[in-house]
Amino acid sequence: MQTAAGKLMKVFLTRRIPPEGMKILSAAGVCEVSQWDSDEPVQRADLLKGVQGAHGLLCLLSDKIDAEVLDAAGPNLKVISTLSVGYDHLAIDEIKKRGIRVGYTPDVLTDATAELTVALLLATARRLPEGVEEVKNGGWSSWKPLWLCGYGLSGSTVGVIGLGRIGMAIARRVMPFGVKRLLYSGRTAKDYAAEVNGEYVPLDTLVSESDFIVVSCSLTPETQGMCDKAFFSKMKNTGVFVNSSRGTVVNQEDLYEALSSGQIASAGLDVTTPEPLPTNHPLLTLKNCVVLPHIGSATYSTRGIMGALSAQNLLGGLQGTDMPSELTF
Numbered sequence: 001m002q003t004a005a006g007k008l009m010k011v012f013l014t015r016r017i018p019p020e021g022m023k024i025l026s027a028a029g030v031c032e033v034s035q036w037d038s039d040e041p042v043q044r045a046d047l048l049k050g051v052q053g054a055h056g057l058l059c060l061l062s063d064k065i066d067a068e069v070l071d072a073a074g075p076n077l078k079v080i081s082t083l084s085v086g087y088d089h090l091a092i093d094e095i096k097k098r099g100i101r102v103g104y105t106p107d108v109l110t111d112a113t114a115e116l117t118v119a120l121l122l123a124t125a126r127r128l129p130e131g132v133e134e135v136k137n138g139g140w141s142s143w144k145p146l147w148l149c150g151y152g153l154s155g156s157t158v159g160v161i162g163l164g165r166i167g168m169a170i171a172r173r174v175m176p177f178g179v180k181r182l183l184y185s186g187r188t189a190k191d192y193a194a195e196v197n198g199e200y201v202p203l204d205t206l207v208s209e210s211d212f213i214v215v216s217c218s219l220t221p222e223t224q225g226m227c228d229k230a231f232f233s234k235m236k237n238t239g240v241f242v243n244s245s246r247g248t249v250v251n252q253e254d255l256y257e258a259l260s261s262g263q264i265a266s267a268g269l270d271v272t273t274p275e276p277l278p279t280n281h282p283l284l285t286l287k288n289c290v291v292l293p294h295i296g297s298a299t300y301s302t303r304g305i306m307g308a309l310s311a312q313n314l315l316g317g318l319q320g321t322d323m324p325s326e327l328t329f
């Protein structure tokens with residue numbers, strides 16, 4: 001696709017992306033691609049420079065796309081395509097004001113993320129990392145009746161905060177473990193919750209009645225800091241807390257207190273604040289806290305499909321045609 005001056009449109013990619021995406025961009029032959037050619041995040045100054053004059057921007061969840069970036073890009077910018085379903089890193093109001101279209105990657109990562117969340121829940125509740133460590137460090141002296149006991153899903157109550165695409169996929173996966181009640185909370189009740197016998201309840205009820213709490217909502221001003229001291233103080237002492245949404249939904253100081261004081265049993269986090277979590281962070285000193293490096297969608301095939309979808313979204317936005325997954329706002 002050419003500009004009025006007969007030049008190819010310019011796009012800036014803030015990172016190396018899966019080859020499936022690069023192939024689509026090259027084959028289309030409609031844009032001149034410049035890229036932060038690294039697996040590590042682009043520095044802010046390089047982002048501001050790279051985006052100058054771009055018609056399209058392909059970014060990641062670690063890139064904060066705010067008014068400063070949009071101003072640096074200038075008036076050419078028609079489309080932002082993020083390689084993620086979460087879009088809390090995009091200043092949506094500013095983007096909307098400028099008439100820029102946004103592409104994202106819903107659905108294609110739902111199964112992978114739900115699978116990882118259930119794996120994290122089981123690993124946390126059944127203390128898998130502790131067990132693996134004991135095998136390696138010689139702590140395994142014998143089979144002992146009460147050693148490394150945890151909590152099982154059978155007969156339990158599971159609470160899902162945010163029964164959206166991923167929350168529902170998590171619910172579908174935990175029910176066959178013999179879960180007795182599936183509670184959920186959010187802004188509205190969902191008809192589709194009937195499939196998992198989901199009971200729509202106020203957040204406080206979910207927190208106090210659940211044995212396992214899974215956070216799978218989007219990060220918004222309302223959900224930011226939602227899991228705080230008051231939240232953890234309402235949980236059961238045997239409660240297991242799992243978060244695979246965004247780190248800032250949780251107040252980590254309050255979570256540390258809840259875990260170290262025995263207010264709750266354990267926590268599994270796929271997302272933290274900041275990312276990466278510093279290796280000297282207090283949460284990492286706790287045996288009852290399992291922290292993963294934001295790998296919810298990390299299967300080869302899912303990342304390939306995300307790469308392809310983000311490239312197609314970018315092309316749709318550049319060419320003024322349909323985008324396979326356009327964010328409507």
Ligand code: NDP
Pocket residue numbers: 085086087106107109113161162163164165166167185186187188189216217218219220222223244245246270271294295296297
């Ligand atoms: P959806 O939009 O389908 O679901 C988001 C859910 O959040 C909705 O059910 C919504 O409920 C709920 N929600 C919004 N506001 C609130 C609130 N105030 N209280 C409780 N719930 C609320 O998105 P997805 O399921 O596709 O993705 C969810 C999030 O998961 C993403 O935004 C991203 O942050 C995170 N994610 C993390 C991954 C990882 O690697 N760990 C991978 C992929 C996604 P309602 O409809 O009632 O408003």
Ligand code: DGY
Pocket residue numbers: 061083084085086087109296297
């Ligand atoms: C997302 O897509 O929002 C995840 O956090 C990474 O896949």
